[in-house]
Amino acid sequence: MREVVLIIIYNHQYNKNIEILEQIYKDRFSNIYHLVPFYTGEKKNVIPVYECSYHFQGYVSQGFKSYFKEEYKHYFFVADDLILNPVINEINYTQHLKLNPETSFLPEIIGLHQRKDFWTHVVGAFKWNVNLPGVEAKNQLPDYDVALQLFEKFGLEIKPLKYLHIFKQKEFPGLSKIKKFKSYFLWKRRLYKNKNREFHLSYPLVSAYSDIFVISAESIKKFSHYCGVFASTKLFVEVAVPTSLVLSSSEIVTEKDLKLQGKALWTKEQFQILDKYEERLNLLLNYFPENHLYFHPIKLSKWNTEL
Incomplete structure (x- = not known):
């Protein structure tokens, strides 16, 4: 064989x-x-x-x-x-x-923090919850600190995600120029307010x-x-x-x-x-x-x- x-x-x-x-x-x-x-x-x-x-x-x-x-x-x-x-x-x-x-x-x-472009599955990973109702899975994985040590063994860092990892840049099809400009301005303002905000994963991924x-x-x-x-x-x-x-x-x-x-x-x-x-x-x-x-x-x- x-x-x-x-x-x-x-x-x-x-x-x-x-x-x-x-x-x-x-x-x-x-x-x-x-x-x-x-x-x-x-x-x-x-x-x-x-x-x-x-x-x-x-x-x-x-x-x-x-x-x-x-x-x-x-x-x-x-x-x-x-x-x-x-x-x-x-x-x-x-x-x-x-x-x-x-x-x-x-x-x-x-x-996940290294991804340059928005990827919807980064959002899914951020929202992922091992304590999903009806699934007793938490004790089936190494705990957070042990997992982190295993990642570090391969030189892998788990860093916080940024705002643009979680929130895709808005598009405004079908709006008038004035409404589109206003919506874009509001989105840029939210981006500026959150530019230093950190989003932490619940588990190393x-x-x-x-x-x-x-x-x-x-x-x-x-x-x-x-x-x-x-x-x-x-x-x-x-x-x-x-x-x-x-x-x-x-x-x-x-x-x-x-x-x-x-x-x-x-x-x-x-x-x-x-x-x-x-x-x-x-x-x-x-x-x-x-x-x-x-x-x-x-x-x-x-x-x-x-x-």
């Missing part, structure tokens, strides 16, 4: 993608599982999960007993719309990701792009547990996954430590890098850029998936 398992996470029930992804990865990974919402089919390696996609860290927890084996050294999670560089397989993944048996991987770790992560055997049980706690208390996944990893890991590698760099595509201009592949999956896999760790998102429903 190989020492790594590939676990593919589906935000939605795209059952048609299961066989396509099996074809992509079957010659590279001997052990493959799929975490699929509300799956009712017969495939043995597809695990049904029941959680909102905004909290898909809960998939990790719900599927744990199905994909966990003592023999595995690492648990390699990827989104179903993320295409991993074809050069990476179960034999060489540790070299490409610079992993040892105690090391986990996440593309990045960003303090960080953020990260979380459509690919690799968890060591040493960390997987605690990581899975914390993911479940954060899912049950409705913390957004791109805060929950990195925070769970910091709380559970002894060593973490990020993309800044690697030669291969991931390519996340969000704008029309960024997507132009895919034009040369003509939405043909075989071309993407055969001519994948050597310097990229992955492309995301690749919506397979829009591609010719004949291999």
